[in-house]
Every structure is written in C-alpha cells, then in structure tokens.
Amino acid sequence: MARIFCVTNQKGGVGKTTTAVNLAAGLAKIGQRTLVVDLDPQGNATMGSGIDKRALQLSVYDVLLENASIAEVRQHSAKVGYDVVGANRELAGAEVELVALDRRDKRLKQALEQVVGEYDVILIDCPPSLSLLTLNGLCSAHGVLVPMQCEYFALEGLSDLVNTIKQVHANLNPQLEVIGLLRVMFDPRITLQQQVSEQLKQHFGAKVFDTIIPRNVRLAEAPSYGLPGVVFDPSSKGALSFIDLAHELVARIAAR
Ligand code: ATP
Ligand code: MG
Numbered sequence: 001m002a003r004i005f006c007v008t009n010q011k012g013g014v015g016k017t018t019t020a021v022n023l024a025a026g027l028a029k030i031g032q033r034t035l036v037v038d039l040d041p042q043g044n045a046t047m048g049s050g051i052d053k054r055a056l057q058l059s060v061y062d063v064l065l066e067n068a069s070i071a072e073v074r075q076h077s078a079k080v081g082y083d084v085v086g087a088n089r090e091l092a093g094a095e096v097e098l099v100a101l102d103r104r105d106k107r108l109k110q111a112l113e114q115v116v117g118e119y120d121v122i123l124i125d126c127p128p129s130l131s132l133l134t135l136n137g138l139c140s141a142h143g144v145l146v147p148m149q150c151e152y153f154a155l156e157g158l159s160d161l162v163n164t165i166k167q168v169h170a171n172l173n174p175q176l177e178v179i180g181l182l183r184v185m186f187d188p189r190i191t192l193q194q195q196v197s198e199q200l201k202q203h204f205g206a207k208v209f210d211t212i213i214p215r216n217v218r219l220a221e222a223p224s225y226g227l228p229g230v231v232f233d234p235s236s237k238g239a240l241s242f243i244d245l246a247h248e249l250v251a252r253i254a255a256r
Pocket of ligand 1: 013017221
C-alpha cells in the first residue's frame with residue numbers, strides 16, 4: 001500500500017515542485033514505485049516530469065470531477081521513471097465547480113484508493129494556497145512534506161500551515177501528520193539561513209529532515225529540459241541531496 005504525501009506550503013516559489021519531481025525521481029532510482037499527482041493549475045510538475053501539459057487528453061481535473069479514473073489519466077514518463085497524473089490551466093476551473101458538489105474535499109482521496117496497491121509512494125504537488133485543491137491533497141495524504149527556505153518570514157507562514165494541518169487532522173483526516181520539514185535552497189554562507197535553520201531544529205526537532213537541499217543552479221536549469229535535476233545532472237550536488245532525501249524518507253516510512 002502506497003504512502004501518500006502532500007508537498008505543501010502556501011507560500012509561492014519556495015521549492016514545492018522542485019521537491020516533488022526530484023524526490024519522485026530519487027525514489028524511482030532507489031526502486032520505489034512512485035506516482036506524482038500534479039494538483040496545481042500551473043502544471044509545473046507535469047512539465048518538469050517530461051509531459052506536455054498542453055497535450056493532455058485527460059488531467060487531474062477530470063479525476064476531481066469524476067469524469068475519469070486515475071488509471072485512465074496517469075501516464076508513465078519513461079525519462080524520469082515514475083507515473084504522472086498531469087494538470088493544466090483547466091484545473092483552475094475545478095476550484096469553482098467543486099464548491100457546488102458533494103464530497104468536494106474527498107474526491108482525490110477516493111480516486112487514489114483504486115491505485116494505492118500499485119505504488120510505494122504517491123507525491124502530490126500542491127498549489128501555493130490553502131485552497132480546495134490543497135484541501136483535496138491534505139484529505140488524501142498520510143503526511144505533509146513542507147519545503148521551506150530558511151528566511152525570517154518562512155517561520156511566520158509555517159504557523160498558518162501547521163494550524164491548517166491541525167484542523168484537517170481534527171475534522172477531516174485523522175491520519176494526517178507532518179512527515180517532515182525540508183530545508184531547501186540552502187546557502188550555508190548566509191548567517192541568517194543558519195540561524196533560521198537552528199530555530200527550526202529547536203522548534204520542530206526530529207520533524208526536520210536531516211537532509212538539506214542546497215541552492216544549486218542545475219536544479220533550476222533542469223525544468224527547461226522537462227526533467228528533474230536528479231535525471232538531468234545526476235552527479236550535481238542538488239541531485240545527490242535529493243537521492244539522500246529519498247533514502248531518508250523511505251527510512252522514516254519504515255520507522256512508522
Ligand atoms: P509555486 O508556488 O509557484 O508552485 P514552488 O513552491 O513549486 O512554486 P519551485 O517552482 O519548485 O517552487 O521553485 C521556484 C524556483 O526556484 C524555480 O525557478 C526553481 O527552479 C528554483 N529552485 C527551486 N529549488 C532550487 C534549488 N535548490 N536551487 C536553485 N534553484 C531552485
Ligand atoms: Mg509549484
């Protein structure tokens with residue numbers, strides 16, 4: 001049975017998609033059967049996994065509106081080694097359409113039940129908001145993986161997210177927990193980043209992943225080739241850190 005994790009942070013541009021696709025590629029490399037669900041109308045995880053979002057016949061939008069099953073929508077991306085449920089701009093409309101429908105926050109969860117036996121890990125890439133789309137992600141997941149930059153405002157945003165997770169845990173999804181906080185785009189030369197990193201450790205202890213993702217230009221270049229950095233330049237520092245993270249996540253899952 002797959003463990004399902006949401007990559008979530010309501011802040012934009014913090015490295016959610018980079019984490020989702022590179023962790024997925026890392027997991028695939030170490031033999032984990034992996035599915036990425038793109039839950040963001042920007043479709044960045046879709047493109048970054050080598051699938052053209054403009055050419056999708058079916059997308060996660062059809063899953064949420066129950067026009068299609070995950071099995072019908074997913075595609076295997078041979079270049080990256082994992083399966084993808086793609087998204088594109090059409091998904092922006094789902095937000096409005098879902099409001100009037102029943103079980104609107106549980107649609108993804110129900111759809112995933114059909115395929116959980118086929119994967120070891122399912123990663124959901126969330127949009128930068130605490131919207132109905134993100135709520136579908138949180139209701140589906142066992143855990144939330146929070147990428148964050150070690151900056152002052154990051155800590156402030158984190159308390160909103162932790163509150164949302166607590167509410168979802170109490171009211172909608174009792175199995176939900178924070179599987180880990182991930183320090184990303186880290187530059188050890190910047191004193192403030194070291195300080196915030198220390199504060200994170202003090203506040204959240206073992207919830208913080210030991211693995212740190214460095215700021216690495218190869219990770220930023222890879223999406224323009226439609227690839228995760230782990231595939232684009234496997235020997236880069238960024239790629240190696242995501243392989244470490246894949247191992248650390250698998251160990252965390254096994255320890256539960
Ligand atoms: P959004 O909120 O828009 O969905 P996001 O949280 O998914 O954004 P990404 O798209 O992953 O964030 O990253 C934002 C930008 O930072 C991208 O241009 C990405 O290539 C770059 N980036 C992410 N991680 C790193 C890193 N470790 N080193 C260098 N650049 C990075
Ligand atoms: Mg993104």
